[in-house]
Amino acid sequence: MSPQNPDRIKIAVQKSGRLTEHSLDLLARCGLKYSKGRDQLICYGENLPIDVLLVRDDDIPGLVRDDVCDLGIVGANVLEEKRLAFAAAGDTAPFTIVRKLDFGHCRLSFAVPEDMPWQGPADLAGRRIATSYPHIVGEFLRRQGLEASVVEFSGAVEIAPKLGRADVICDLVSTGGTLRANHLREEDTILDSVSSLIQTPKTVPAGKAEWMERLKKRIDGVIQVSESKYIMLHAPRAALAEITRLLPGSEAPTVMPLEGREDKVAIHAVCRENVFWETLEELKQAGASSMLVLPVEKMLY
Ligand code: PRP
Numbered sequence: 001m002s003p004q005n006p007d008r009i010k011i012a013v014q015k016s017g018r019l020t021e022h023s024l025d026l027l028a029r030c031g032l033k034y035s036k037g038r039d040q041l042i043c044y045g046e047n048l049p050i051d052v053l054l055v056r057d058d059d060i061p062g063l064v065r066d067d068v069c070d071l072g073i074v075g076a077n078v079l080e081e082k083r084l085a086f087a088a089a090g091d092t093a094p095f096t097i098v099r100k101l102d103f104g105h106c107r108l109s110f111a112v113p114e115d116m117p118w119q120g121p122a123d124l125a126g127r128r129i130a131t132s133y134p135h136i137v138g139e140f141l142r143r144q145g146l147e148a149s150v151v152e153f154s155g156a157v158e159i160a161p162k163l164g165r166a167d168v169i170c171d172l173v174s175t176g177g178t179l180r181a182n183h184l185r186e187e188d189t190i191l192d193s194v195s196s197l198i199q200t201p202k203t204v205p206a207g208k209a210e211w212m213e214r215l216k217k218r219i220d221g222v223i224q225v226s227e228s229k230y231i232m233l234h235a236p237r238a239a240l241a242e243i244t245r246l247l248p249g250s251e252a253p254t255v256m257p258l259e260g261r262e263d264k265v266a267i268h269a270v271c272r273e274n275v276f277w278e279t280l281e282e283l284k285q286a287g288a289s290s291m292l293v294l295p296v297e298k299m300l301y
């Protein structure tokens, strides 16, 4: 590891898992070029004062809290678990959630063996629940006024019922593949999760703070771009109002005359939502022709 440089931003990212590729891709889209250190734990930013630390996702909230990292990208599931754990230890402001990102969608759900009946959370009473999220599950049980025992597993929670260590589990579900492979059935969901960018609540030096703001603006741009399309089409002048109305999430499209055509115009617009086939079909119905939908590469407002 190189000597700590206090002027460089350190951002913690999951080392290997569901969020790794998306997180590194997001930073690359923000313009960060990096090279991996020999220990494979740090990516050194080559063109921006930003270094990336590759760590276990569960460690990210603590690294941000303890000021080892200024920023972190981690799922709401881990954030909520750690928030409750830190609060129980008296720390009520360990990190600030500064952006919700558009990847890592998953949910924290109870799951039961395929042959076990389930009417609802009340069935948890007196049961043993295996989970890596003891604080979230504990809080849920308290709110529901249920008594059950929570068995903490740090990984491979899905095998707990087979091992006879628990009756039910509470774990993250994304595609549901892991549950199916272990003959478990998903029941009630207690948390919907998406990844977030977190920041240290402490004041950072001005130069670094400025770069942190720039990075957040770029992240906003990247998220907007992934949801945006540039659309070009020809429209009868008479249908202009209707066609403008049909363009998804666009403000003030550009309307241009078409050489030699009094009755038609060209419309160009940035749509802040994806443009689906259905929309194109509706536009065609309204009289639009020569439609072209293009991806947007960068956007800055
Ligand atoms: C979660 C969870 C399951 C898997 C579910 O692990 O613990 O193993 O994802 O995904 P699926 O429904 O698509 O099969 P995660 O990737 O968060 O790894 P970690 O718990 O080891 O950090």
Ligand code: ZN
Binding pocket: 056, 057, 058
């Ligand atoms: Zn994890």
